Amino acid sequence: MSKYSMHLLVCGGTGCHAAESDAIVCNLRDELEAKVLTDKVQVIKTGCFGFCEKGPIVKVMPDNTFYVQVKPEDTQTIIDEHIIKGRKVTRLLFKDPSTKEAVSDSKHMDFYKKQMRIALRNCGFINPENIDEYIARDGYQALGKVLTEMTPDQVIREIKESGQRGRGGGGFSTGLKWELAKKSVSDEKYVVCNADEGDPGAFMDRSVLEGDPHSVLEAMAICGYCIGSSTGLIYIRAEYPLAIQRLKIAINQARENGLLGNNIFGTNFSFDISLKYGAGAFVCGEETALIHSMEGLRGEPTIKPPFPAESGYLGKPTNVNNVETFASIPAIILKGAKWYSSIGTEKSKGTKVFALAGKINNVGLIEVPMGTTLREVIFEIGGGIKNGKKFKGVQTGGPSGGCLTEKHLDTPIDFDNLIAAGSMMGSGAMIVLDEDDCMVSMAKFFLDFTVEESCGKCAPCRIGNKRLHELLGQICEGKGKIQDLDRLKNMSVVIKDTSLCGLGQSSPNPVLSMMENFRDEYLAHVTDKKCPAGQCKSLMKYIINAENCVGCTACARVCPVNAITGERKEVHLINQEICIKCGACYEKCKFDAIYIS
Amino acid sequence: MSKITSLADLNKRREEMKTGLDIRTKALDPERIVQVKVSMATCGIASGAKTIMEFFLEHLDRRNVSAVVTQTGCMGYCYAEPTIEVKLPGQYPVVFGYVDLKRADQIIEKYIKTGELVDGIIPVNYQIIDLKE
Numbered sequence A: 001m002s003k004y005s006m007h008l009l010v011c012g013g014t015g016c017h018a019a020e021s022d023a024i025v026c027n028l029r030d031e032l033e034a035k036v037l038t039d040k041v042q043v044i045k046t047g048c049f050g051f052c053e054k055g056p057i058v059k060v061m062p063d064n065t066f067y068v069q070v071k072p073e074d075t076q077t078i079i080d081e082h083i084i085k086g087r088k089v090t091r092l093l094f095k096d097p098s099t100k101e102a103v104s105d106s107k108h109m110d111f112y113k114k115q116m117r118i119a120l121r122n123c124g125f126i127n128p129e130n131i132d133e134y135i136a137r138d139g140y141q142a143l144g145k146v147l148t149e150m151t152p153d154q155v156i157r158e159i160k161e162s163g164q165r166g167r168g169g170g171g172f173s174t175g176l177k178w179e180l181a182k183k184s185v186s187d188e189k190y191v192v193c194n195a196d197e198g199d200p201g202a203f204m205d206r207s208v209l210e211g212d213p214h215s216v217l218e219a220m221a222i223c224g225y226c227i228g229s230s231t232g233l234i235y236i237r238a239e240y241p242l243a244i245q246r247l248k249i250a251i252n253q254a255r256e257n258g259l260l261g262n263n264i265f266g267t268n269f270s271f272d273i274s275l276k277y278g279a280g281a282f283v284c285g286e287e288t289a290l291i292h293s294m295e296g297l298r299g300e301p302t303i304k305p306p307f308p309a310e311s312g313y314l315g316k317p318t319n320v321n322n323v324e325t326f327a328s329i330p331a332i333i334l335k336g337a338k339w340y341s342s343i344g345t346e347k348s349k350g351t352k353v354f355a356l357a358g359k360i361n362n363v364g365l366i367e368v369p370m371g372t373t374l375r376e377v378i379f380e381i382g383g384g385i386k387n388g389k390k391f392k393g394v395q396t397g398g399p400s401g402g403c404l405t406e407k408h409l410d411t412p413i414d415f416d417n418l419i420a421a422g423s424m425m426g427s428g429a430m431i432v433l434d435e436d437d438c439m440v441s442m443a444k445f446f447l448d449f450t451v452e453e454s455c456g457k458c459a460p461c462r463i464g465n466k467r468l469h470e471l472l473g474q475i476c477e478g479k480g481k482i483q484d485l486d487r488l489k490n491m492s493v494v495i496k497d498t499s500l501c502g503l504g505q506s507s508p509n510p511v512l513s514m515m516e517n518f519r520d521e522y523l524a525h526v527t528d529k530k531c532p533a534g535q536c537k538s539l540m541k542y543i544i545n546a547e548n549c550v551g552c553t554a555c556a557r558v559c560p561v562n563a564i565t566g567e568r569k570e571v572h573l574i575n576q577e578i579c580i581k582c583g584a585c586y587e588k589c590k591f592d593a594i595y596i597s
Numbered sequence B: 001m002s003k004i005t006s007l008a009d010l011n012k013r014r015e016e017m018k019t020g021l022d023i024r025t026k027a028l029d030p031e032r033i034v035q036v037k038v039s040m041a042t043c044g045i046a047s048g049a050k051t052i053m054e055f056f057l058e059h060l061d062r063r064n065v066s067a068v069v070t071q072t073g074c075m076g077y078c079y080a081e082p083t084i085e086v087k088l089p090g091q092y093p094v095v096f097g098y099v100d101l102k103r104a105d106q107i108i109e110k111y112i113k114t115g116e117l118v119d120g121i122i123p124v125n126y127q128i129i130d131l132k133e
Helices: A014-018 A021-034 A072-085 A131-136 A141-149 A152-162 A174-183 A204-211 A213-227 A241-256 A287-294 A323-335 A337-341 A374-381 A415-420 A439-453 A459-476 A482-498 A502-506 A509-517 A519-528 A554-558 A584-588 B007-028 B042-046 B049-062 B101-114
Strands: A006-011 A041-046 A058-061 A065-067 A190-195 A231-237 A272-278 A318-322 A351-358 A364-369 A391-396 A402-405 A429-434 A542-544 A594-596 B034-039 B067-072 B084-087 B094-096
Touching (some): A065 A072, A131 A213, A131 A241, A141 A213, A141 A323, A152 A174, A190 A323, A204 A213, A213 A231, A213 A272, A231 A287, A287 A318, A323 A337, A364 A374, A391 A439, A391 A509, A439 A459, A439 A509, A459 A482, A482 A502, A482 A509, A509 A519, B042 B049, B049 B101, B084 B101, B094 B101
Parallel strands (some): B034 B067
Antiparallel strands (some): A351 A364, A542 A594, B084 B094
16 A cells, blocks of 8 residues: 555534535545545544634645635545645635735644644544544553553642643642542542533533544543542533544544553553433533432532532542543643643643634634733634624623623733633633624623523522523613612622522623623613614614605615605605614615614 | 553554654644655646656655655746755755656755755746735
């Protein structure tokens, strides 16, 4: 067999998968067969490249050519032009949004220049369904090293010294967590991977599991060795079918190769992993609720202590870590605590994966060292705001976090700085807002979510969030009073202080931070009954400017509720009582005679 | 598939599988290894560029030279096809013309391995504009 001279990497992440990347793989393979190139060029389906905005992605190696928005019918051109004749297909190359020029390879893309990939090191690089590719990238070396050369205490010390903090949102020291679980005495202990990623706009864990499942399996086994457990469980939401499928394949391959099961690496350490499915409830990301759900009970949190490290799954000591936390562990073991702790800020070490969503040009998945500023993330890696609009804020930490504004753009991102700025790291979702987003509606949107997801066990969260939501609704409809702002604030503080678990303790955060940072906008809603962003329909008025109206009747004809009256060639009038603010007249008018007040 | 029962087994498997990923790992940092570009436009292919490309792919590997071999479009030296461009780490690229199998062998043995120039060099007679400046 002759050697391959080229690899075509096709993204198989959820986004690209949905955009027919499977068909692209098939077409490329058929095309190569037809041109008798199958022994020269290999097609590999990989995990997410992170650049979801422009998917499906096809990357040609070794020249790093990065093709974006590839369609199944483009495959013939790629093979004929690039593979056979060596000419890059310019129309499929990524175009730099500021210069509008085609960028020939991924090394020159701003999106990748500032990134440092630890947890995502293999995503978009290896075939997640082939354990050998993971092994070729030093996979399972960390497990081998730990089992044959280190004691559990040494490993825990290494993890502690690395300074890694839990990536699921809590930011608790991973090493300390492992140490507590190790200290608990029991005949059985459990290692649990929390893959119940629930923040709206978050897809970090999903992409790691889809792109590099073995890194999580390897780290769970390392954790098992450290705390003295032989059973690993991955709690994953059933709505992540692709991640589940790839995990199953990975677990089977690891068992076939003896990397899970009895006497791993010829030692007396045995470890196996199975999957537990969740129904996709936000509260189950909280570790006690997660454990209850795994036990088959209602997904409700309980008061800590006892912490899971003492009494968790089935009453046994349990260590719960998030997917991204686990995915970084093998790298920490192989490269050392010193290396890891040299990256990041004083109290937040290493890198963090963020999911960029909202009004940003490069929607996607990125990994940057802690301490990178929001400006770098949003404007350099993220390519700035869509359609040249103005940046207004960014919601970090999902519905539990807060909204940061222009003045926070140069703050280095880490656990403590984000809390100081009134938000939080959370799992790493970043939702970017532009000038058209209304901050009252936004806060209401996040509360929609928490009201829906509250488990209902404790009153502050069950009732309080509902009341907050109602008040915000009234403000959006122009029925708010100035006192309501104080009520919002007081109620938020009470809910935070008295709720049982993290969900209620953090759900008022968006309201508090948005009121703090955009007080003027809240005031405009209650005092002037105006929505500056023009989002709250009840506060908008479509008005006809008599000077511009020529009486063409176009608006009256398009109005679905017959709210517009007027004779031909005479000035028309909108009846505000009837108007439903659909905006149809506004779009129809050719004379700019209709404006929004 | 045999089970991995020791670190030595794992290392063995890693070494076996590494070559399969070579093309991708080398591309992560091409500046540090030898880069060979073979001009593969119509004229180049007609003059035998494909054979030359295969020769480089096979022999650089066989002679343990860590290199990336890619194809490129017409370099404009149609009179001297097949032409190739070789870039050693930290050096300016050098273009060789009239590359047949014998010269390809010399390029590997002399220029790539020892840095000694061989016949057939096409001097740089143009400037590429940098659109960013």
